Amino acid sequence: MEPAEGTSRRSAFYETRTISRDVVVPEYPELGLIAFDSPNDPEPSVRVEGGRIVEIDGRGEAEFDLIDAFLAAHGINPAVAEEAMALDDLSFARMLCGHDVPRTEILRLVEGMTPAKVARILSLLSPLELMQAMAKMRARRTPSIQAHVTNRIDHPLLIAADAASAVALGFRELETTVPVLRDAPLVALALLIGSQVPAPGALTQCSVEEKTELELGLRGLTTYAETVSVYGTEQVFLDGDDTPWSKALLASSYASRGLKMRFTSGSGAEVLMGGAEGKSMLYLEARCVAITRAAGSQGTQNGGIDGINVTGSVPNGMREILAENVMATLYGLESCTGNDTQMSASDIRRTAHTLPLLLAGSDFLFSGFGSIPSYDNTFGASNFNAEDIDDYLMVQRDWGFEGVLRSQGDETLLPLRRRAAEACRAVLDELELMTFDDAELERVVTAHGSLDVSEHQTDETARAGDAIIEREITAVDVVRALSIRGFELEAERVLEMTRQRLFGDHLQTSAIFAEDMSVLSALTDPNDYAGPGTGYRPAPSRLDEMARVRQERSHVELLAEQAPHAGCVVLTETGPASVRPRPDEVVVGISPAFGVDVWLTLSGLTVGEALRQILAGIEEEGVAARVVRVTHSLDLGMIGWTAANLSGSGVALGIQGKGTALIHRADLPTLANLELLSMAPLIDASRYRLMGRNAARNARGEKPSPVLLPESGEPMGPRYHAKVVALINRESQCLRPGDPQEIEVTWPS
Amino acid sequence: MAELRYPLGQHNRADIRSQTGKSADELTVADIRNGTITADDAAVDPDTLRRQAEFAEQGGNPQLADNLRRGAELALFSDDDVLRFYDALRPGRSSVAELQGIAAELEAGGAERCAALVHEAIAHYSRRGLIS
Numbered sequence: 001m002e003p004a005e006g007t008s009r010r011s012a013f014y015e016t017r018t019i020s021r022d023v024v025v026p027e028y029p030e031l032g033l034i035a036f037d038s039p040n041d042p043e044p045s046v047r048v049e050g051g052r053i054v055e056i057d058g059r060g061e062a063e064f065d066l067i068d069a070f071l072a073a074h075g076i077n078p079a080v081a082e083e084a085m086a087l088d089d090l091s092f093a094r095m096l097c098g099h100d101v102p103r104t105e106i107l108r109l110v111e112g113m114t115p116a117k118v119a120r121i122l123s124l125l126s127p128l129e130l131m132q133a134m135a136k137m138r139a140r141r142t143p144s145i146q147a148h149v150t151n152r153i154d155h156p157l158l159i160a161a162d163a164a165s166a167v168a169l170g171f172r173e174l175e176t177t178v179p180v181l182r183d184a185p186l187v188a189l190a191l192l193i194g195s196q197v198p199a200p201g202a203l204t205q206c207s208v209e210e211k212t213e214l215e216l217g218l219r220g221l222t223t224y225a226e227t228v229s230v231y232g233t234e235q236v237f238l239d240g241d242d243t244p245w246s247k248a249l250l251a252s253s254y255a256s257r258g259l260k261m262r263f264t265s266g267s268g269a270e271v272l273m274g275g276a277e278g279k280s281m282l283y284l285e286a287r288c289v290a291i292t293r294a295a296g297s298q299g300t301q302n303g304g305i306d307g308i309n310v311t312g313s314v315p316n317g318m319r320e321i322l323a324e325n326v327m328a329t330l331y332g333l334e335s336c337t338g339n340d341t342q343m344s345a346s347d348i349r350r351t352a353h354t355l356p357l358l359l360a361g362s363d364f365l366f367s368g369f370g371s372i373p374s375y376d377n378t379f380g381a382s383n384f385n386a387e388d389i390d391d392y393l394m395v396q397r398d399w400g401f402e403g404v405l406r407s408q409g410d411e412t413l414l415p416l417r418r419r420a421a422e423a424c425r426a427v428l429d430e431l432e433l434m435t436f437d438d439a440e441l442e443r444v445v446t447a448h449g450s451l452d453v454s455e456h457q458t459d460e461t462a463r464a465g466d467a468i469i470e471r472e473i474t475a476v477d478v479v480r481a482l483s484i485r486g487f488e489l490e491a492e493r494v495l496e497m498t499r500q501r502l503f504g505d506h507l508q509t510s511a512i513f514a515e516d517m518s519v520l521s522a523l524t525d526p527n528d529y530a531g532p533g534t535g536y537r538p539a540p541s542r543l544d545e546m547a548r549v550r551q552e553r554s555h556v557e558l559l560a561e562q563a564p565h566a567g568c569v570v571l572t573e574t575g576p577a578s579v580r581p582r583p584d585e586v587v588v589g590i591s592p593a594f595g596v597d598v599w600l601t602l603s604g605l606t607v608g609e610a611l612r613q614i615l616a617g618i619e620e621e622g623v624a625a626r627v628v629r630v631t632h633s634l635d636l637g638m639i640g641w642t643a644a645n646l647s648g649s650g651v652a653l654g655i656q657g658k659g660t661a662l663i664h665r666a667d668l669p670t671l672a673n674l675e676l677l678s679m680a681p682l683i684d685a686s687r688y689r690l691m692g693r694n695a696a697r698n699a700r701g702e703k704p705s706p707v708l709l710p711e712s713g714e715p716m717g718p719r720y721h722a723k724v725v726a727l728i729n730r731e732s733q734c735l736r737p738g739d740p741q742e743i744e745v746t747w748p749s
Numbered sequence: 750m751a752e753l754r755y756p757l758g759q760h761n762r763a764d765i766r767s768q769t770g771k772s773a774d775e776l777t778v779a780d781i782r783n784g785t786i787t788a789d790d791a792a793v794d795p796d797t798l799r800r801q802a803e804f805a806e807q808g809g810n811p812q813l814a815d816n817l818r819r820g821a822e823l824a825l826f827s828d829d830d831v832l833r834f835y836d837a838l839r840p841g842r843s844s845v846a847e848l849q850g851i852a853a854e855l856e857a858g859g860a861e862r863c864a865a866l867v868h869e870a871i872a873h874y875s876r877r878g879l880i881s
Contacts, residue, residue, distance in 0.1 A: 065877065070873075073869060210835075211836060220788065245870035251816050252820045255798060256823035257824075298813055480778075495777075501791060502766070503757040504797055508755070519758065523804060
């Protein structure tokens, strides 16, 4: 089709790219569509009278909205406020990225700052400076990571098996949610069981409406809570069906049962709920994070949650997201840093969103890495999903940052998935909630996602969920059922999660349980990053684990495909090669290991077949051919040139064991050539034959059209270079000084 | 009483008791199976939460400490009460009088910090016209 008048094929092509599905907008401060520094943001200010905060960001206490009032009562420290607010913004911004002022001093000063002040300071930092601040200011030294474990049909056995997979991969918090609220107790129970199968101590959560979520926690069916949402304007806070006071009491309710809890917020939410009041996203988020600290939450999930696509639609949106994450750390909070909702249809763009944070490190690098296929993510697709795990592991390997995950093969995962599914099935049966047959269990064990299992009858999961609530089933009942059915290890581990409530150690900032059940928190494992050589560094054993990815192949594995083809052609040396006077010949120069240690070219043809095609092509043109081995060089130019100098016509064809081939002529410089086929993986039999014919025609003094490789956009390097290195190594092991050798070619019958 | 050090589960595993006086290691699978241990035996003791509040304060977070102290107060209330208190504080759920009733109930149960939070809420909800 012809392009429309005034347009190019290139711009039509651009329309087909995934990035063209992303719609972005100009800044529009009236709607809150502005990342930093809205003209409507207040000037930072504070006034302290008689030890009380009576003015925040230009508003006197008589005009305080609920958020201001709560911050005045519980948040901003009046003893520090005047000192902190008098600090120069730029000087303070520099303290965040440098190493002269310790983290604890920064935390002390931020206690006295207002939201407008904190937002203004963070707006001064470049992306790199935000990364530096993140590395310095996060609470826990050792990074961790959270997974989403959900499926679109709330299949409890699949939840349990996927929970086990997630923990085996390294996730330490698992978050689930349900499309049907009544399913929540069942799904929470399945998640709890599956989470303890590979190792003890992973925390689990079921994100539903606040009161239901609390109820699940009180029963011990979950071990932490996260969906405790706060907002940056009073109206949206109220529309979210809470106030700062109700949220504070909710936080205390979780504490009263020994349950870990964090708040959640994130830019874009106020815009989506139509109540941004014309303020910038970062300023509103500063109000959220300040409330989070004031209400006594140990941490927050923010930066790239449900509002990510709104933030992503405005200029500097991703810098704002990173600034939000840093902001949480400035308030001394556990930072569970988004990377949650998928922010783009473009793989490049969604990766670019996440990478800076991965390099900087965080308490939780993701607040929901989709450990299941995107279609099963009932939160909506995550920025990274099960489909991306291998990519993620490879990026982790490339950079050596602590991405917390490890590669696991089916030999590890399948037994764990089976155990989790069996344990869950046994508990559901013992508690008379649901039954599953063996065939379904098998489907669950090997499933990629819910499309691979049966859809149970409508309402069955909901009725099981109702029964858990009505019969007041708790974690203790789960322990009993596990034990009765012989799952003693899992019974003990679920019970240990219940026992931990007696201690409450995991209520402290940034607390997680390591796989040995030790507590890693801001108190036991405080971040001490202060430049090179300090802070968290992956141990050598961990770096080794990171290096083991599914795509890794040793030299031995890379070369294993060679041996079965040994002897596909017999190349016998008959003595030193001589120059022959006949002008109607082409000499074929082969490399040192060709048909000696290298038997298969990169395109999958044997060296015997490649040579047969070349010789046949020469013969078809009525030209004589002979074969010589060049032993003193593995360089293809030198091989071809050396052969050309032996050729009566002065024309030769050179080929390496990996299949790269060229046509050379004796009067050319060594590194020149007449024709070169450098992309060995793309050279098929017909092209070798054509190369032979072209060499022959050159020998006759003709100028044939060069052999063209097929069109391919595939990058050859990543796929073939490891093999190239291994094959070149074989060539170099066969190097020996001396003159080229005449070769007699025979084909095994 | 032994000196209590964070993390309690590591340093004071035997010293910490649930509200019913059980240590963690007395919560056994066997006793759960024979019914001598129930979910009530796994309730965190208010004093443990107060000790965690001190750790939080030493760690530089007085707000987290306040929250843990409010949690200590709520630890002695039933699940239903806790759910009801929270719900009452949400927008549009209660009148001034009803919230005052909740505050009184909290005070009667020794939950002074929580009661103070409710009184504060009454004042600000009223000032902002959310309740009457």
